[in-house]
Amino acid sequence: QKEVEQDPGPLSVPEGAIVSLNCTYSNSAFQYFMWYRQYSRKGPELLMYTYSSGNKEDGRFTAQVDKSSKYISLFIRDSQPSDSATYLCATGRNTGANSKLTFGKGITLSVRP
Amino acid sequence: DGGITQSPKYLFRKEGQNVTLSCEQNLNHDAMYWYRQDPGQGLRLIYYSQIVNDFQKGDIAEGYSVSREKKESFPLTVTSAQKNPTAFYLCASSLRGTALYGYTFGSGTRLTVV
Numbered sequence: 001q002k003e004v005e006q007d008p009g010p011l012s013v014p015e016g017a018i019v020s021l022n023c024t025y026s027n028s029a030f031q032y033f034m035w036y037r038q039y040s041r042k043g044p045e046l047l048m049y050t051y052s053s054g055n056k057e058d059g060r061f062t063a064q065v066d067k068s069s070k071y072i073s074l075f076i077r078d079s080q081p082s083d084s085a086t087y088l089c090a091t092g093r094n095t096g097a098n099s100k101l102t103f104g105k106g107i108t109l110s111v112r113p
Numbered sequence: 114d115g116g117i118t119q120s121p122k123y124l125f126r127k128e129g130q131n132v133t134l135s136c137e138q139n140l141n142h143d144a145m146y147w148y149r150q151d152p153g154q155g156l157r158l159i160y161y162s163q164i165v166n167d168f169q170k171g172d173i174a175e176g177y178s179v180s181r182e183k184k185e186s187f188p189l190t191v192t193s194a195q196k197n198p199t200a201f202y203l204c205a206s207s208l209r210g211t212a213l214y215g216y217t218f219g220s221g222t223r224l225t226v227v
Contacts, residue, residue: 032214043203043220
């Protein structure tokens, strides 16, 4: 079983829709969770960061972590064509100074005008 | 502005050739990483370095080599031993011990074998 699994997509929604993107992870020691957004032919950029369980909201974006079910979600409200991108979840655990992130495969979202 | 610069943006390699991808950062980050991205495969770690003059293999290091002679620079060489090098290559960095707060990525180099 891979450490981080992400719905493969692609996903296409109409403008204004609520989008739900999901990942599952296998290692219960993971405590750090984040979502990256990657536009075509660009590098990923950090979108949302969450430590441990709970919700975090930033404008139209909400990141949710459920550690009991090892589930990570990103919700996008009132989706816009500019949200069209690939979204990658990432997680990691503290192994000291050499800690690294583990990434999901990414899901490509297209928001239709 | 601080950031990571990858060059070139596009690179073409002939069969049997070695090519080197450049990655430079002015963020004063200790740790640097190289990832390969293929459609449907996500980010796969090639090599990473936590400090100068030290680096470790990632999950897919075969056919690649790196050096870390300066804190700011972490070049990746794709050797002729890499049988399927066509991919999008991403360099990233973080402060050592803060990787779990996120990486900063460069804009990538797209390598194509011709």
